[in-house]
Amino acid sequence: MPGIAPKRWLKAIAFALCAGALVSTVSASDPASRVAKPAISVDRSTQCIDSPDVMRRTHMDMLKHQRDRTVRAGVRGEKVHLNGCIECHAGPGAGAAAGSAVGSPQAFCDGCHRYAAVKLDCFGCHQAKPAASTGGGR
Secondary structure (H helix, E strand, O other): OOOOOHHHHEEEEEEEEHHHHHHHHHHHHOOOOOOOOOOOOOOOOOOOOOOOHHHHHHHHHHHHHHHHHHHHOOOOOOOOOOOHHHHHHHOHOOOOOOOOOOOOOOOOHHHHHHHHHOOOHHHHHHOOOOOHHHHOOO
């Protein structure tokens, strides 16, 4: 029966390709990633406005909502505001990048945004340092 041997070769090649794809998928989910997770320390002496899991998922929506309320309606002093975030997360207890929320992989905002490959555009207009270290606030 001619043609049986080529079919076996095709099956063997298809199996090898599938096995290779499976191995690469398993190794891609390996926790030892090429991209190091950000090593960010947080001042735990004060309570954040919500849990870390909630803040990771929704901080951008909270800040955008407050931005709109502040710019359009003049509402200030709310629970969520960028200056409050900066005071805790870039203040003296913020660890390696104390003094600024941006500028290095250890900086609180910059570290996570670099890791997630998400553009961080807050500080084109706003200061990245707590008011106490800059002499004024915005």
